[in-house]
Amino acid sequence: MQIVFASNNLNKLKEVQSMLPTNIHILSLNDIGCNEDIPETQPSIKGNAIQKAQYIEDHYGYDCFADDTGLEVEALNNEPGVYSARYAGEQRNNEDNINLLLKNLENQSNRQAQFKTVIALHYNNQVHTFTGICKGNITLEKQGHKGFGYDPIFKPLESNQTFAEMSLQEKNRIGHRGNAIRQLVDFFNKLDV
Numbered sequence: 768m769q770i771v772f773a774s775n776n777l778n779k780l781k782e783v784q785s786m787l788p789t790n791i792h793i794l795s796l797n798d799i800g801c802n803e804d805i806p807e808t809q810p811s812i813k814g815n816a817i818q819k820a821q822y823i824e825d826h827y828g829y830d831c832f833a834d835d836t837g838l839e840v841e842a843l844n845n846e847p848g849v850y851s852a853r854y855a856g857e858q859r860n861n862e863d864n865i866n867l868l869l870k871n872l873e874n875q876s877n878r879q880a881q882f883k884t885v886i887a888l889h890y891n892n893q894v895h896t897f898t899g900i901c902k903g904n905i906t907l908e909k910q911g912h913k914g915f916g917y918d919p920i921f922k923p924l925e926s927n928q929t930f931a932e933m934s935l936q937e938k939n940r941i942g943h944r945g946n947a948i949r950q951l952v953d954f955f956n957k958l959d960v
Contacts, residue, residue, distance in 0.1 A: 768955075769794055770890075773805060773819045773833035778915045779944075786939055786948045791955060799827050812837045812849050816887035817894055824889045832888040832951065836944065838917050839883060840868070840905060842875040851917070865909065865920055878905040882921065882943040886951050895954060899946030914938065 772793040774780055784793050796802075805822050807815045812835045819833035839845040847854035847868065855863035872878060879902070886897045902924050909919035911931030918930035923941050930938050939945035 768792070771796070771799055771823055771827070771829040771831040773823050773831055776915075779834075782935060782939065782944065783948055785935065786945060787952060788955070794829075796823075799823075799829060801827060805833075807835070810849065812883055813885040813887070813896060813898070815849065816885045816896065820887040820889040820894065830888075830890045832886055832890075834884055834886045834944065834947065836882060836884040836916075838868075838921065839881050840872070841879040842877040843868075843871055846871075861916055865917060868905065868917070869908070869920065872905055879903075880905050880921065882917075884943040884947045886947045888951060888954070897947045897950035897954070899943040899948070899950070901941060901943040901946065 768790060769792050772780060772783055773796060775796045780793065780795055787793065796805075801823065805819045807818065809815045809818050815835040816833050819835070820831045823829055823831035823833070835849070837848045837851045839848050847864070851864070852859050855867040881900050881902045884899045888895045888897070903922050904924070906920045906922055906929060909931070910929045911919050911933075913933065913935075914931045920929065922929045925941055926933070930942065939948075
């Protein structure tokens, strides 16, 4: 089975494909000739995921799944949340986002945070959503060089390493996206695709 994953983020594509059964092959946006920026104008992570999946179905006619992920920091009223990718501006620069977040937390003793991923699957004219959450804390400084996004400053509760210090397999085992993908895989397994 082939299905579109509404992303051109190579790190994310690799991460997700590694978790799917071998009979499910994902196509990237590039693979289907989608070169435009898909709108993400909803006020919630779930809303953005649904919007992206619906866009691909409406404009390209493919069954599709899309995800949206946000980092919610308790002391910052759950910011950056839906704005995680562009927290420091529309240029979507990971380093700038991390630096701004650490600056905004400088005088905060509460460093509790959670990553939330919502996957929206548009399949057979129906929309299904799957939510994965990983609770943890924001570190005082960057640690590790793996992963992407806020991985160097997020330490899950069940680990003494940041996501950026973990192997992809370990991150998938305990992380938010891995949690949501396992729910998606369970859904596909029930369909017997």
